Amino acid sequence: MHLFDIVRSRAHWERLPAAKKKIHRVAAESRSNSQPTTIGNCFGRLSILLALVWLSFCFQAVPVSGQDKAHRIKKIEARVQRLQADPACRDDVYGLIVVKQALASIKEGSGGIGACLVDETTGKVIAMGRNRQYKPWFRSDLHAEMDLLTRYEDWMRKKGGRETAKDLRAGPHLILVSSVEPCPMCLTRIINAGIKKMVYVIPDETGGMVSRMDQLPPFWKKRALRCNYRQAACSPEIQQIANDLFNFSMRTWGLKKKMEAQ
Numbered sequence: 625m626h627l628f629d630i631v632r633s634r635a636h637w638e639r640l641p642a643a644k645k646k647i648h649r650v651a652a653e654s655r656s657n658s659q660p661t662t663i664g665n666c667f668g669r670l671s672i673l674l675a676l677v678w679l680s681f682c683f684q685a686v687p688v689s690g691q692d693k694a695h696r697i698k699k700i701e702a703r704v705q706r707l708q709a710d711p712a713c714r715d716d717v718y719g720l721i722v723v724k725q726a727l728a729s730i731k732e733g734s735g736g737i738g739a740c741l742v743d744e745t746t747g748k749v750i751a752m753g754r755n756r757q758y759k760p761w762f763r764s765d766l767h768a769e770m771d772l773l774t775r776y777e778d779w780m781r782k783k784g785g786r787e788t789a790k791d792l793r794a795g796p797h798l799i800l801v802s803s804v805e806p807c808p809m810c811l812t813r814i815i816n817a818g819i820k821k822m823v824y825v826i827p828d829e830t831g832g833m834v835s836r837m838d839q840l841p842p843f844w845k846k847r848a849l850r851c852n853y854r855q856a857a858c859s860p861e862i863q864q865i866a867n868d869l870f871n872f873s874m875r876t877w878g879l880k881k882k883m884e885a886q
């Protein structure tokens with residue numbers, strides 16, 4: 625509208641009687657309430673529609689469906705199958721064994737952590753374990769290291785014990801290998817089992833206890849004095865897989881909880 629027209633219509637409005645002004649106001653309100661279709665409105669609706677389409681794509685990208693989980697497992701399984709132990713990394717052979725156990729845990733629906741027990745004198749793996757916390761039913765004690773030690777101790781008992789029939793504690797020649805730094809529960813079990821040597825593929829900065837040994841109760845700290853627990857010397861590829869397997873389950877659990885909370 626031209627400035628002259630604006631001034632003229634304003635002057636015209638001022639001259640109108642109050643009754644007519646009221647009629648114009650009611651008519652204007654009625655027009656605005658009826659929301660006639662304009663280019664602006666169309667554009668607004670189109671924007672909302674596009675935003676909804678974009679959001680639907682975003683939600684599809686979140687890995688929560690069973691089908692998507694199966695696809696992610698296949699991808700990580702293919703990576704594990706391609707892994708080779710690097711002779712330059714002295715713990716790679718056992719690192720590979722425990723990540724394979726961690727993969728088996730994921731496939732079963734539990735946490736992505738694996739463990740094994742090695743006889744240092746022969747280099748042979750004498751027991752294997754993995755996280756079985758969620759399948760076939762919930763067992764809060766069945767972390768990978770706990771599962772491993774329970775299986776080993778049961779096996780020793782069936783065998784009739786090793787050195788003595790009464791105390792089945794492991795000898796100094798055993799090395800426990802875990803794909804992730806043990807938590808407080810597992811660490812005290814490892815100490816109690818008499819395992820003097822233990823290595824883990826990746827540290828767990830928020831849940832690991834080996835890096836916090838100085839915070840153990842005095843009794844356990846004393847018992848762990850002659851123990852050698854450290855991070856394994858594994859290749860970056862094996863460390864990466866161990867990390868991805870560990871976070872795979874954590875992320876799935878976190879997403880599940882988030883979805884349930886909504």
Ligand SMILES: [Zn+2]
Binds near residue numbers: 807
């Ligand atoms: Zn644990």
